[in-house]
Amino acid sequence: MPRASLRLWDPLVRLFHASLAGVFVANYFFNEAGGDWHVWLGYYAVAWLGVRLVWGFIGPRSARWADFWPTPTRLRAHVQALLARRPLHRLGHSPLGALVMLAMMLCILGIGVSGWAMQEVDALWGADWPLQIHETLANGLCALVAVHVLAALYESFLVRDNLPLSMVTGRRRALPDERGD
Template identity: 70%
Template sequence: MDRAARTTVRLWDPLVRLFHISVAGVFFANYFFNEAGDDWHTWLGYYAAAWLTARTVWGFVGPRSARWSDFWPTPTRLRSHVTALLQGKDIHRLGHSPLGALVMVLMMTAIGSLALTGFLMQEVDAFWGAEWLENLHRWIANGLAGLVSLHILAALVESLRLRENLPLSMVTGRRRLPPDQH
C-alpha cells in the first residue's frame, strides 16, 4: 500500500455525495435554464425537496461525518475557527469547518425555503399569482446563488491554502488525514 493510500480515509458517504451533486444540479438547472413555474422547474424543485428531507434525516442517523452533531456551527466552534483564521493558522479538519458548516446550513435553509415558497405558489390557490411570494422566492434564489458562489470560492481558496483538493473529496468520498492524525 502506498503512502497516499495510507493517509486517506473515507469521509463522504454516497448519500451525502449524491445529495450534493443532486441539489447542485437542480439549482443550476432551475436558476439558469428552467423558466419559473414550468413543469421541469416544479418537478426538479420537488426532487430537491426530497433530497433535502433525506439529507436532514441522514444528519441524525448517518455516519459520523454526515451527522449534525459532528459539525453543527455552534458559537464556540465558529469563534474558535474565526480566531484561528485571523491568526493565520491552518485548520485541518475532516468534514466541514465551522464556517463551511454555517454556509451549508444556510444553503440548506434556502433550499427548504425555495421548496416551501414554490409549493405555495404552485399548489395553494390562495397564493396563486401572489407577487410578494414570487418576489420572496426570487430573493431567496438570488441569496442562494450568492451562498453557492461563496461556497465554491471558499472551497477553492481553502484547497490552495491547505494544499488539498477539497472538491475532489466530495467526488471520491476520500480525504487526506490532517497532519496531526497520521
C-alpha cells in the first residue's frame, strides 16, 4: 500500500528556493559580472532573503526558524545518525541541512553587500576589496550548493524518499509514525 503524503513546503518557501537557485545559476554561470542583469538579479536575491527572514517567524511550521534551527543537540543527533548510517526521519530541514542553508543565506547576503560596495566603494575610493570578497563568497556559495545537492541526494537514499522532489511538489511521503500506523 502506498504511503500517504503530507504537505511540507509551502509555496513561499518553494518560490524562495527556486528563485535563489535560478539567480545563482544565472549570475554564476551566465550573466556578465557587473552587467545590468547580474546586478538586478543580485538585488532580487537579497530582497528574497528579507522575505524569507520574516517568513521564518510568521510562516507555517516547516518554514519557522524554531522548527529547524541547528542547535548543538540537533546537530549531534544528526551526525551520530549519519555516522551510524541510519536515517534521521524528520519532516523539514535536517539539522545539518539547516546549517548549510543558513551558511548559503549568509553567503548570498555577503555577495549582495559586497556587490553593492563594488559599485559604491570602488566608484568613490578605487578599492578592490569588495570584488575580492564578492568572488570569494560566490565561490564559497558554489561549494555549499554542491554540498547541499549531494547531501539531499544522500539523505534521499537514507530515508528512501525523493527529497528534491518534495521541494518541487511541496509534499513528502508520510512516515509510519506520522500517519498513526
